[in-house]
């Protein structure tokens with residue numbers, strides 16, 4: 001074991017991944033690999049909190065591993081694994097449910113309230129309990145830092161609360177993780193409705209650039225993106241929320257500062273800027289998809305096997321300690 005700090009994060013295979021997932025989470029992870037001990041999980045038990053088609057779920061689970069690899073997560077540096085390969089996730093979630101979680105904690109979760117509203121009467125208990133499974137994911141690995149988009153901040157805060165309660169009620173056991181969100185890109189908004197975040201489950205898909213979108217479809221979505229009144233290309237979240245979101249995508253994909261982007265488009269209108277952004281996005285997708293398509297099923301299987309072996313060792317150490325504290329033999 002080295003003494004690098006531990007990073008844990010994950011994505012659920014409940015839909016195709018989009019630029020929000022990439023810019024808010026995955027691209028940030030790539031930068032962290034050299035400095036930290038990183039674990040990146042495909043959290044497939046989280047996906048079944050809402051109904052999934054079984055065959056599609058199996059395929060998507062493997063596709064997310066491909067996205068990780070194509071994005072530059074290096075399996076020689078980071079542990080990439082499936083939640084369902086390490087049984088301790090669900091085991092710890094049950095223990096935390098019983099020992100440390102109150103109904104009132106989960107009643108406060110805004111993401112549950114939003115999702116429950118959209119799912120009518122068929123809301124599962126799993127959807128309500130989901131943040132406890134997420135806490136278990138994080139706490140099993142003595143995680144120091146959790147890099148996520150800003151919609152997950154409340155869940156990480158709950159994880160800290162559960163850890164604190166367990167440590168207080170039994171004995172010091174869990175490390176308290178910190179959330180890490182990007183200064184820019186923590187919340188990429190929909191292209192068609194800049195008041196909503198870009199989302200796998202949003203109605204229609206015109207506001208969402210998927211990583212597997214056909215290039216021309218992606219270009220069209222950018223050209224159709226909603227903009228604000230006025231015509232000057234400048235970053236201003238209050239006056240120009242829609243354009244600022246587009247500029248953030250441009251900034252994150254090219255590394256160009258907002259100031260330089262503004263200079264480049266001086267005297268030009270929104271249409272010219274959108275054409276430029278469409279070129280940037282198409283270039284990114286072309287390179288990304290080339291790498292993605294070159295990754296074989298065999299490679300995915302190999303990465304997951306090695307990842308599960310590494311993750312299990314760490315998870316088993318934690319669960320042993322937890323069961324001892326609670327009195328489970």
Ligand code: TYM
Pocket residue numbers: 008009010011012013020021022023024025043046133134135137138146147148149150151152155185186187188189197198199
């Ligand atoms: P999920 O699968 O919904 O999203 C994966 C990651 O993408 C980020 N994200 C965004 N970032 C910026 N702009 C957006 N529009 C956008 N949409 C999504 C999310 O914040 C997330 O970082 N509960 C988690 C998965 C999870 C997890 C964990 C994460 C389960 N256990 C433990 C960290 C640690 C989720 O549903 O993410």
